């Protein structure tokens with residue numbers, strides 16, 4: 001069976017539609033998929049195999065920064081694949097250099113390593129921090145402290161870094177050298193580090209998300225992060241920020257750390273960086289940028305296609321003023337969600353987020369789950385994604401318009417009206 005059969009475009013009502021049982025027969029069931037096959041997109045809209053239209057407030061989970069079929073991204077990727085799409089890092093790759101230059105000119109970092117995903121970027125950051133601990137600080141068994149409810153990826157080291165047991169079950173033995181603390185709790189962190197560093201310093205790095213995405217759209221507290229920064233400076237600990245979900249303009253600033261008034265020593269990027277073309281990046285300040293030839297590598301990492309795409313995304317953020325847009329549309333979305341919360345106080349416990357990463361938390365005593373809301377919204381043409389069992393996440397493309405936001409808010413209101421009364425405790 002050729003892959004074409006699985007994802008046939010919606011030609012007409014009479015043509016064959018998507019065959020889910022065939023898909024399930026051949027693809028490992030690692031995902032709890034919704035019964036929906038998306039086959040085409042334009043801007044913030046996507047269409048399923050039967051031709052139904054949806055407003056996309058998922059954007060491939062905060063990945064399609066420029067939405068779907070953006071003319072600039074089409075042009076860049078088309079041109080690059082016609083010219084040269086992949087060569088090895090045995091050679092200089094000009095687009096990789098240009099992208100690294102853009103990123104370092106627009107962040108606190110001095111150098112970049114490119115890979116293909118968020119997990120791989122975090123792996124790179126973990127390796128860099130361990131090398132720094134071993135070679136600069138002479139730490140024998142370096143420990144990286146991460147937060148409970150964090151998410152850093154699915155490889156063995158990053159799933160270990162992830163402070164959520166549900167992702168680790170059945171995959172032990174996990175990677176040694178990680179320790180978890182509660183997020184946004186400075187006293188807890190300070191006590192844990194004092195303990196771990198006794199009698200000899202062991203803590204190499206603290207790895208945190210500026211805003212916990214998968215963990216329920218929980219923004220970092222700036223006072224907390226400023227204290228963490230000062231603690232790291234005092235003890236020589238590296239501060240690594242996982243910007244995989246929040247970076248590249250989504251929060252209304254280019255990087256999430258700008259929301260917190262601090263600079264990390266190392267940070268990682270991936271999801272939105274090339275707008276949906278696979279890429280990951282480890283970005284580091286000069287003093288800890290200590291990889292040497294042979295230390296780390298990736299076959300696809302930083303290839304001409306991915307780097308050209310990312311450079312176009314970054315330049316388009318500037319030319320289309322999308323970071324400012326993310327702020328404006330974010331305000332509009334949050335105030336609409338707050339109105340909804342006032343209308344349904346028994347259902348909605350909290351509305352929070354930065355820019356265009358927002359969460360709507362359901363009341364703990366309400367039997368509705370995030371999945372119920374996501375399914376209900378899907379039925380009225382709005383795509384949303386859960387972040388844990390009680391939080392609905394809204395992460396539209398940064399090109400989302402004011403009328404798209406209004407439309408989404410109407411559909412959400414409709415969804416709540418339909419679901420209310422069904423299942424809520426008072």
Ligand SMILES: *Cc1c(COP(=O)(O)O)cnc(C)c1O
Nearest residue numbers: 117118119151152153213244245
């Ligand atoms: C998605 C995500 C990752 C993992 O990225 P992959 O590209 O799926 O490997 C890591 N950290 C954060 C914060 C993420 O949101």
